[in-house]
Amino acid sequence: MGRRRRKYRKPQLLRPMRRLPTVFECPHCGARALSVEIRKKERNERGEVKAVIRCGNCGLYAEMWVPEIFQPVDVYSRFLDAYLEGRIEVEFRKEGGGERELSIEELAAGSEEGEEIGESGEGSEGEAWRW
């Protein structure tokens, strides 16, 4: 009984989408310094996550709730619409030049990428009833 086991390695899929840009052009000052941060730990009752939009140049700051699947670029386009239509509250936070962007929490969270693959392979077993 020669069961040959072939070592077949699936080619590792490189995901070029992994690092999408998170810095965009600021609609207020025009500088490419608008960063979008998605805080997956902060959720509202609708299951949306909080996105924080911040400009490193003029200090523009806004928060909005977005669906969890949103990428920063999606947040940005939604923010842009809301901003241009005046539907979103923005603040200007000029803090004394502190450039501490990453907290320890964020660094820790960055190493683990949760990805759930839903496998729906539940075979329904036909039960035969015999009398």
Ligand SMILES: [Zn+2]
């Ligand atoms: Zn700006």
